[in-house]
Amino acid sequence: MSEQAGKNDTLHENQNTTENQEGQDKAPPTTKEARDLVVMVEAGVRDPKSIIARWIIVLLCLAWSVFQLSIAHDPINSHIARIWHLAFAIGLTFLVYPAYKQHSTPFWVSLTQKIIPSFASKSIRKTIPVYDWIFAALGMASALYLWWDFDNLIFRQGMPNQPDIVMGFILIVLLLEAARRALGPALSILAAIFLAYNFIGPHLPEILRHRGIPLDFMISDMYLTTTGIFGVPLGVSVSFVFLFVLFGALLDRAGGGKYFIDVAFSALGTFRGGPAKAAVLASGMTGMISGSSIANTVTTGTFTIPLMKKVGFPAHKAGAVEVAASTNGQIMPPIMGAAAFIMAEIIGIPYLDVVRAALFPALIAYLALLYVVHLESLKMGIKPLPRKELPKFWKTVLRGCHFIIPLAILIIYLVVLRRSPVASALHAIQGLMVIMLVQRPIIAFL
Structure with a gap:
């Protein structure tokens, strides 16, 4: 009997060890892994080893930020501002986003690796290939060509010459590729279909048929006017979106994002289903400084999802609560998603009116989420967290x-x-910069 009991104990120990190993394999991502996920989705997937490449990317980002702050303080011609804005954006896109994922190597790369064995050892995430440097330079040059020849372009509106057509064609093609890298293939494919519709109109069924548009006319309309590439969405990005995104990013890097998460947990953690309710509140508070639902999900989810699972929420429900709360963060004033700024510009109403219209729906959405979380907690018998485990x-x-x-x-x-x-965001950024400079010395002194 004792031998059988010993065997049973050994069997239980082995099972426990296996379960622990499986639990470790399924452990929630660490903060570093979560930040890497944000980088992969929001800010590119490259982490180049080369110090020169790193500094070029950093300097481009700094130059872009300084340019946007300078034109917010001292405005310039709107079209020229859009040209420089697009030049910075397309250059950084080709330097930061790789052409393909490391695990899905294209055919032409595989062929190159067979011909040049040393090419196979290079990681697409750690190095910037020569062709991406070329694409970045071509993209910036094709955008800045409009600034370089701006006065002459005004006089030949509607009558593009050969260089105009060539540079416009290059910019359109590179923009489609940049959108594919940054946002996935769907948007680029959709845009390419609509561009192709200009030329294949005579060959379509009667209901869709049209006489067709010449290439030079299409490029002139897309490239040389403010109704195509340099239209309202890009103007909104120049005027509003960049400054508000910069403000949110600086506030998060200063520690504001973690502060709002800590406040949410300390306020609601002791209630039934506390971590889930804290996830809703934290996502709402983070949404006030971030117009991105993806960044909101990963930033707050790093802390909230493991705690929700710890108190008894299933993994799929913990993820659902976090995603729903973070998605609503896009409509939480004062900093909302880019769609809010585009809406204000297209409709022709002040951004303040959009903020007022979004405030109550956003609050109602979060109250509804808190109510749903409370009901789920009651159904599953979720207990609150002890106060000693919370700040x-x-x-x-x-x-x-x-x-x-x-x-x-x-x-x-x-x-x-x-x-x-613009003025409101500029003053807020100036105040935030002062706080970022003095907060550490003051905290150290206190």
């Missing part, structure tokens, strides 16, 4: 209350003083 509320609130100052500046300038979104 103290008032200590957490006071520790990072200076992060509220830039948001207060943005809201005061936008709502109370009724300044433009």
Whole structure:
């Protein structure tokens, strides 16, 4: 009997060891892995080893930010601003986003690897191939060509010469490739179909048939006017989106994102289904400074999803709560997704009116999510987290209350003083820069 009991104990130990190993294999991603996921989705998948490549990317980002801040302070011709904005964007896209994923090597790369064995050892994520440097240079040159010959282009509107056609063709093709790399193939394929429709019209069924458009006319309309590439969406990106995204990114890097997550957990963690309710509140607070649902999901989900699973939420429900809360973050004022700015520009209404219209639906959406989470917690019998496992509320609130100052500046300038979104974002960024410079010395002194 003792031998049989010993065998049973050994069997149980082996089963426990196997379960622990499986649990470790299925462990939630670490903060570093989550940040890598944000980088892969939002900011590119490359992490080049070359110091020169790193510095070129960093300098381009700094130059782009300085340019946007300078034209916000001292505006220039709108068309020229859009030209430079697009030049920075397309250059960085080819340097940061690779042409293919490492595990799905295209045929032409496989053929090159057979001919040049040393090519196979290069990681597409760690190196920037020569062709990407060429594409980046061509993309920036084809955009800046309009700035270089701007005065002459005004006089020959509607009558493009041969260089105009060539540079416009290059920019259109490279934009389709840049969109494929950054956003996936769907948008590029859709855009290519609509571009092809200009030329294949005479060969289509009667309901879709048209006489066709010449290549030079199409490129002139897409490249040389403000109704194509340099239209309203790009103008909105130049005027509003970049500054608000820059403000949110700086506030998150300063520690504001983690502060809002800590406040949410300390406030709601002791309630039934606390981690899930904290995930909803944290995503809503993060949505105030981030117009991206993907960044919101990964930033807050790194902390909330493991805790939701810890208190008893199934993995699929924990993920669903986080995704639903983070998606709603795009409509949470004052910083919303790019669609809000484009909406204001196309409809011709102030951005403040869009903020007012979005405020109550956003709050109602989050209240509804909190109610759904509460019902799910009651059904599954989820217990609250002990207070000792959570940060103290008032200590957490006071520790990072200076992060509220830039948001207060943005809201005061936008709502109370009724300044433009550009001026409001600029003043908020200036206040945030001061806080980023002085917060560490002050915290160290205290």
